[in-house]
Amino acid sequence: MKEATTEELPFLDGKFLVAMPGMGDPHFERAVIFMCAHTPEGAMGLMINRPAHQLDFKHLTEQLGIEGEDAENGPEVLFGGPVEHGRGFVLHSIDYHVKGGTMAISDDFGMTATMDVLQDMADGKGPTKRLLSLGYSGWGPGQLEAEIKDNGWLICDADAAIVFDTPWKEKWTAAMRSLGIDPSMLSAEGGSA
Numbered sequence: 001m002k003e004a005t006t007e008e009l010p011f012l013d014g015k016f017l018v019a020m021p022g023m024g025d026p027h028f029e030r031a032v033i034f035m036c037a038h039t040p041e042g043a044m045g046l047m048i049n050r051p052a053h054q055l056d057f058k059h060l061t062e063q064l065g066i067e068g069e070d071a072e073n074g075p076e077v078l079f080g081g082p083v084e085h086g087r088g089f090v091l092h093s094i095d096y097h098v099k100g101g102t103m104a105i106s107d108d109f110g111m112t113a114t115m116d117v118l119q120d121m122a123d124g125k126g127p128t129k130r131l132l133s134l135g136y137s138g139w140g141p142g143q144l145e146a147e148i149k150d151n152g153w154l155i156c157d158a159d160a161a162i163v164f165d166t167p168w169k170e171k172w173t174a175a176m177r178s179l180g181i182d183p184s185m186l187s188a189e190g191g192s193a
Contacts, residue, residue, distance in 0.1 A: 012038040012144075014106035016162075017045060018154040018175045021183075025152075027082050030172040033137050034091060034158055036103070036111050043139040046091055046111075048163055049171035050079040052134050060088075060132075061122050064115070068122025075121070078168070080133025089133045090117045091163065096127030108160050129164040154179060 017033040033045040057074025061067070080089055090112050094104065101114040110127075120126040139147070147153055154176075162174045176183045 012043065012155060014109060014158050016156050016158050016175050017144075017148075018156060018172065018179070020151055020154060023152050028137075028152075031137075032162070032171045032175045033081070034109070034163060036089075036091075036105055036136075038144070040141060042141055043144045045137045046078075046080040046089055046131075046133045047137055048078065048091070048131060048133075049168045051168055052077045052079045055134070057121070057132065061118060064118065066115070066119050066122050068119065068124070070124035071122040073124070075130050075132045076168070078131060078133045080135045081137030083136050083138045085135040087113065087135065088118070089113045089136060090121070090127070091131045091133065092117070092127035093129035093160070093164070096120070096130075106158070109158065109163075129160065131163060154181075 012035040015035045017031075017035060019028045019031040023029060028047075030049070031047050032049045033047050035043065035045040037044045055077045057077055058071045060077060061071045061074065092110055092112065094108060094110050096102070096110065096112070096117070098112050098114055098116045101116060102110045102112045104110050117126055121130065144153075148155070156175060156179045159175075159178055162171055162178065166174050173183050
């Protein structure tokens with residue numbers, strides 16, 4: 001079997017990966033992943049529809065020694081993926097920027113992984129729209145391309161309303177519907193022509 005390469009796919013920065021039924025990996029069952037970086041060296045994204053039930057923003061800021069009058073109103077903490085659970089990433093609207101700390105992903109999204117963004121959110125000065133993830137989803141060279149070729153993922157444009165305004169339980173269905181797909185009509189069996 002020929003291995004898929006990034007040359008066969010456009011780079012996926014700022015796109016959604018939407019898990020197909022029957023993907024086979026329980027970490028990614030019904031997952032929606034916002035792709036932050038995709039290069040020939042690999043790919044990195046944040047799962048946007050899995051809460052980290054054991055942790056909330058106030059508890060997280062207390063653990064990190066961050067104080068702020070708005071810590072009660074912080075974002076829900078999500079499980080971004082199975083890699084580096086102890087690392088936090090804030091996916092946010094582009095109205096927020098930390099010099100040397102924010103990566104612009106597209107015209108609508110940025111990502112910051114510094115303590116500055118957590119302090120600013122605790123102080124009520126952070127990004128207007130934001131999503132906080134612990135851990136991330138990562139792939140080595142050619143790995144993601146092979147999973148896509150094997151019908152593990154669908155690709156679509158990221159939608160800020162799905163990322164920031166849709167409840168986590170509804171994001172997978174919303175992403176499927178953005179592709180014009182009725183999720184109830186999908187089969188766990190893939191094929192190729």
